[in-house]
Amino acid sequence: MSFKVLESVLRPLSYWYNQENIEEVAIDRSKQIWLRLRGKRAYPWVMYRDEKLTKEYLTDLLYIIANTYELPFDPVSGTPVVYAAIPGEHRFSGIAGKNVMYDEEDLTGGVALTIRIHSDDVAFGFDAYKLEQGKQLHKINPLKDIKEPEDPYERLLLSIKRGDHILVSGATSTGKTTFLNNLLKILDINKRIITIEDTRELIVPHKNRVHLVLSRTEQTNQLNYSKIIDLVVRFTPDAIIGGEISTSNAGALWELMGSGHDNCLATIHAESSEAAYKAFTDRILHSYPTIDRAKTMEEMRQKLRVVQINRDGNLRAVTEVT
Numbered sequence: 001m002s003f004k005v006l007e008s009v010l011r012p013l014s015y016w017y018n019q020e021n022i023e024e025v026a027i028d029r030s031k032q033i034w035l036r037l038r039g040k041r042a043y044p045w046v047m048y049r050d051e052k053l054t055k056e057y058l059t060d061l062l063y064i065i066a067n068t069y070e071l072p073f074d075p076v077s078g079t080p081v082v083y084a085a086i087p088g089e090h091r092f093s094g095i096a097g098k099n100v101m102y103d104e105e106d107l108t109g110g111v112a113l114t115i116r117i118h119s120d121d122v123a124f125g126f127d128a129y130k131l132e133q134g135k136q137l138h139k140i141n142p143l144k145d146i147k148e149p150e151d152p153y154e155r156l157l158l159s160i161k162r163g164d165h166i167l168v169s170g171a172t173s174t175g176k177t178t179f180l181n182n183l184l185k186i187l188d189i190n191k192r193i194i195t196i197e198d199t200r201e202l203i204v205p206h207k208n209r210v211h212l213v214l215s216r217t218e219q220t221n222q223l224n225y226s227k228i229i230d231l232v233v234r235f236t237p238d239a240i241i242g243g244e245i246s247t248s249n250a251g252a253l254w255e256l257m258g259s260g261h262d263n264c265l266a267t268i269h270a271e272s273s274e275a276a277y278k279a280f281t282d283r284i285l286h287s288y289p290t291i292d293r294a295k296t297m298e299e300m301r302q303k304l305r306v307v308q309i310n311r312d313g314n315l316r317a318v319t320e321v322t
Helices: 003-009 011-017 055-068 152-162 176-184 225-234 250-257 273-287 293-303
Strands: 022-027 032-037 045-049 081-086 090-097 110-116 165-170 193-197 209-213 239-244 264-269 304-312 315-321
Touching: 003 011, 003 055, 011 022, 011 032, 055 081, 055 090, 055 110, 081 225, 090 225, 152 165, 152 304, 152 315, 165 176, 165 273, 176 239, 176 264, 176 304, 193 225, 209 225, 225 250, 239 250, 250 264, 250 273, 264 273, 273 293, 273 304, 293 304
Parallel strands: 165 264, 165 304, 193 209, 193 239, 239 264
Antiparallel strands: 022 032, 022 110, 032 045, 081 090, 090 110, 304 315
16 A cells, blocks of 8 residues: 555544644544643643544554555454554554453443654754753652651652552452552543553543553453553553553563653552562562562562552551551
């Protein structure tokens, strides 16, 4: 298929990404498009409705891009992901099928994509990166310099606001997922959220969100957690929310926690914070058997906050906030 045909098919999307001062566009569900504005850091994402961006159009677009570049694409039994440099040298990343669901009722799956805009006209200067002669380096997150509060309640709120990684730990029926869902309500509503689950359980109030699903029992295509890492990074999240830590996803989630993103949150079965670190590390070892266990656990203690929940009959209580 020629690039002329591809450019014609892309026209409903190019209307958006060819506008001035656009750094990136994202589609989380059909008929909605999010624009990331270049140079605006406070609340950079703005959403618009576009009735032309239907699920059928977006799915066909992924097939056409794959065919144009002779890429494999088969959401049912092959790879459901497409990466390409589309005309204009813009970086395209997309996924379709049951591995992406915006709503729990969307049993047939959905479509999500991002386009990172290439531009040769963007003026470059060190001052744009807050690097100026004679001045101290800019602190992106001054909350990281705040002394840890003694009050565990305040300690947890500070962790959420400054972007710490949090692991909600507890035995079965202690309410880990419910607690995690309540933590999501505290996250800045303007953030872009990516969730990674084996079944849809997380309730995310943020409109700018993508739910990625890798079923433990119904996975038929070639998407796996190692491929999820690349997709999540290309989808430029402000926060990454995992479901329950398992032997399948532990390595991927731990790698994402070290990729520079804020607010990576997940749950794990354990009876104490120390047991949570051990359980997380042991699950990582299933995918990365050569890692240093003691070193990994020490890294976790440094950059991963554990909220431990225990249960006595009908009483559920947070017993540790590390």
